[in-house]
Amino acid sequence: MQKAESGVPLQKPESFMKRRKHVFGLKDKAKKRFIHLFVHSGGLLFLISFLLGRALILSTVAPFAAAFFAAVFVMKKEKTALTTVGLLLGATMASMSQGLYAGASIFYFLLFLGILRKLVKRQGKVLPLAVMLATFAGRISITFMYTQTVDSLAIWVAMVEAGLSFVLTMIFLQTVPLLSMRRRRTVLKNEEIICCIILAASVLTGTIGWTLYGLSIEHMLSRYLVLLLALSAGATVGTTVGVVTGLILSLAQIGNMYQLSLLALSGLLGGxxxxxxxxxxxxGLILATLLIGMYMHDISGLAPLIMESVVAIGLLMITPSIVTDRLARFIPGTQEHAHVQQQYLRKVRDVTAGRVEQFSQLFQTLSTSFSTHLQKPAQEESDEEVDYFLSHVTEKTCQTCFKKNQCWAKNFDQTYGLMQGTMREMETSETIKDPRLKREWNQHCIKPDRVLEVMQKEMAFHHANLHLKKQMQESRQLVAEQLLGVSQVMGDFAKEIQRERDHHQSHEEVILETLEGLGIEIDQVDIYSLEQGNVDIEMTVPASFEYGEADKIIAPILSDILQETIVLRKEEQSVQANGPCFMTFASNQRYKIETGMANAAKGGAWVSGDSYSAVHLNKSKYAIAISDGMGNGERAHQESTETLQLLQSILQSGIEERIAIKSVNSVLALRTNEEMFSTLDLAMIDLQDASAKFIKIGSTPSYLKRGSQVFKIESGNLPIGILREFDVDIIHQSLKAGDLLIMMSDGIFEGPKHVENYDIWMRRKIKELDTEDPQDIADLLMEEVIRTRQGQIEDDMTVAVTKIAHNHPRWSTFSAHDKKAQ
Known part of the structure; x- marks a missing residue:
């Protein structure tokens, strides 16, 4: 390509681009015309029909014509005439008697098919049975026409021919639909593959006797077929094609018996x-030809065999790659088929992720729609409320006053200002306290007491209306936040669906090579995520390890490769005996949690109104929660338990903590008219960086012990279920290894008797603890409180103690490369 002086490549001439497009356009048109003529117009069916019309077995038996005609008649009825012409033309060119037999078989088939459809209930058996009877009748008729007699040998030949036609009919019924390129399925079943091979071999028998420069066309095409399938599908399919094709060609001509061995060995070696x-x-074909040729012939007889194989190889060399690739796509077990399946699964995944993303956008739009109505200015809303209030007052007072025109038409601003000021005064008291305003109001209005009386009555409705509107606004705000939370969760889920494995292929190969270099056999490695702190790797091994190799060797090696501590997360053994084992490796959590719980019901009862929970929300977040239902007993226990269950379900779905708390409060506040509420003390700890979030809704303080220091964690939120809308204060705190987090219900905090300051007493008791075991601490605190009450349990009591510690893997990381070097 020429370059300009500036060094920028010159553009190709427009005429060149037009010629190039014209050439490619001609190629596409020629390709489309070829496909239309050869496939859609029936050219392929005609060629197959012609060759099957010529095909014979043992130079006498011809079971192919009637069977193929029947399959086309049922599956592609519009191509029946073209198929009939091809069959009769091929049979007649072979011999006149074979042409007459083909015509008679087709005639008898149509006759018997019409009769059997009326007599036989199971229509699935009608077609093969009609072909069998037609083949038998056609052979007997033609034999009698030529010989004027039918001996037992002719009857036996006719019976064998009829039996073969019965079987071939069922085979051709599987293959005729595959002759069209308008396919939707991307995989062939094993039965369909075998049927296609039988059809191809049967068609090749129609070329018996044809030669080109002394070389058998039948031999060249059969070897080419074996090579093509061996290249596309491998040794298994190649050997199958060789055996089936060689068997059918050997039956067609006894002299071709050695072709069975040659083709089978060619398919095996080629694959x-x-x-x-x-x-x-x-x-592979050349080696098979030399081996079988030296066994069957002398040196002089090898030349034709080798030339036929060379021609078959030449045909394979000029075959476009698109042919072998498309063939491989339809055959299970090939890389091309696996690639097509991966593309299909990727498409399904993308469609699913797209739908989830659409739902995410829908919820986000709904959230925005709700939020839009909440953005009205407060002053504008206040002015509207004042106008509504004054309109109701004037409707009952000024409308019937004879000075209405004087006040509202001539002195509107003065009247409106006085009534607005009076309304503001009435909001805080029942009378006008401002003497100046009272004097002006009495001078301006002739019925001031009547107006004030109506204002007092309307003020109650006004306040109720304001409260109702505030509740509606708060409900809309909650719905908007919930919809936004659902939108974020669905958006994250869509991203999770679309995560790719292809980008991690190099890491997978490194892991496989490293483990195999250490003598560890691995079937497959799938990497789903290499994100720092969120590594997700799955492995498949032939059988389970007996000595914990996964935990002791594989996990440390992965840690060395990925430069991050990796641990064995899960190991599953196959249900089959000696089956494969599936293992999951993930990032090691930097911190671990140890929790101790102590719980006692009021008066030593079985059921406590307190409930507690400690669960993993996801891979790196841990939650500890205590809920205290109002009162004691079964009802309080049910209330606190439902609060924790609701909260746990919402948090595990991925919704943010603030929205989750508000959602739980909304459900509890709306589900019943009874005054039932619960406190909530929630701590969420990130096990990767030890950061913690504390949400305290009506609960008692929590305490953090770090060495000899004790810190207090508290908040002033009201209990859940009292108000339908409230602000959730979240307290953020960084934790360290060795910290002790102590959470408790009011039965523990306010339980000590004769204690003036519960906070000082609790701090002192926590500081005096000699143990760091969470369960021991919980039991000791519970015991201390009960002792102050002389052994009496005056209220439900729950205490949860959590210890933060570094999470060290059981086995240290080592480098596989260093081992090899040593």
């Missing part, structure tokens, strides 16, 4: 050498 692509497959 094994498939990694060498076309030259490798061709080498």
């Amino acid at each position: 094994l050498l498939r990694e060498g692509r076309r030259p490798g497959v061709g080498l």
Whole structure:
């Protein structure tokens, strides 16, 4: 390509681009015309029909014509006439008697088909049965026409021919639909593959006797077929094609019996050498030809065999790659088929993720819609409320006053200002306290007491209306936040669906090579995430390890490769005996949690109104919660338990903590008219960085012990269920290894008797603790409180103690490369 002086490549001439487009356009048109003529217009069916009309077994038996005609008649009825012409033309060119037999078989088939459809209830058996009877009748008729007699040998031949036609009909019924390129399925079943091979071999029998420069066309095409399938699908399919094709050709001509061995061995060797692509497959055919040829012939007879194999290899070399690739797509077990399946799964995944993303956008739009109505200015809303209030007052007072026109038409601003000021005064008291305003109001209005009386009555409705509107606004705000939370969760889920494995192929190969270098056999490695702190790797091994190799060797090696501590998360053994084992490796959590709980019901009862929970929300977040239902007993226990269950379900779905708390409060406040409420003390700890969030809704303080220091954690939120809307204060705190977090219900905090300052007493008791075991601390605090009450349990009591510690893996990381070097 020429370059300009500035060094920028010159653009190709427009005429060149037009010629190029014209050439590619001609190629596309030629390709479309070829497909239309050869496939859609029936050219392929005509060629197959012609060759099957000529095909014979043992130079006498011809079971193909009637069977193929019946399959086309049922599956592609519009191509029946073209198929009939092809069958009769091919049979007649072979011999006149074979042409007459083909015509008679087709005639008898149509006759018997019409009769059997009326007599037989199961229509699925009608077609093969009609073909069998037609073949038998046609053979007997033609034999009688030529010989004027039918001996037992002719009857036996007719019976064998009829039996073969019965079987071939069912085979052709599987293959005729596959002759169209308008396919939707991307995989062939094993039965369909075998049926296609039988059809191809049957068609090749129609070329028996044809030669080109002394070389058998039948031999060249059959070897080409074996090479093509061996290259596309491998040794298994190649060997199958060789055996089936060689068997059918051997039955067609006794002299071709050695072809069975030659083709089968060619398919096997060619498939094994498939990694060498076309030259490798061709080498397999040459080796098979030399081996079988030296066994069956002398040196002088090898030349034709080798030339036929060379021609078959030449045909394979000029075959476009698109042919072998498309063939491989339809055959299970090939890389091309696996790639197509991956593309299909990726498409399904993308469609699913797209739908989830659409729902996410829908919820976000709904949230925005709710929020839009909440953005009205407060002053504008206040002015509207004043106008509504004054309109109701004037409707009952000024409308019937004879000075209405004087006040509202001539002195509107003065009247409106006085009534607005009076309304503001009435909001805080029942009378006007401002003497100046009272004097002006009495001078301006002739019925001031009547107006004030109506204002007092309307003020109650006004306050109720304001309260109702505030509740509606708060409900809309909550719904908007909930919809936004659902939108964020669905958006994260859509991203999770779309995570790719292809980008981690290099890491997978490194892991496989490293483990195999240490003598550890691994079937498969799938990396789903390499994000720092969120590594997710799955492995499949032939059988379970007996000595914990996964935890002791594989996890430390992964830690060395990824430069992050990796641990064995899960190990599953196959349900089959000696089956594969599936293992999941993930990032090691930097911190671990140890929790101790102590709980006692009021008066030593079985059921406590307090409930507690400690659960993993996801891979790196841990939650500890205590809820105290109002009162004691079964009802309080049910209230606190439902609060924790609701909260746990919402948090585990991925919704943010603030929205989760408000959602729980909304449900509890709306579900019943009874005054039932619960406190909530929630701590959420991130096990990767030890950061913690504390949400305290009507609960008692919590305490953090760090060495000899004790810190207090508290908040002033009201209990859940009292108000339908409230602000949630979240307290953020960084924790360290060795910290002790102590959470308690009011039965523990306010339980000590004869204590003036509960906070000082609790701090002193926590500071005096000699143990760091969470369960021991919980039991000791419970015991201390009960002792101050002389052994009496005056209220439900719950205490939860959590210890933060570094999470060290059981086995240290080591480098596999260092081991190899040593």
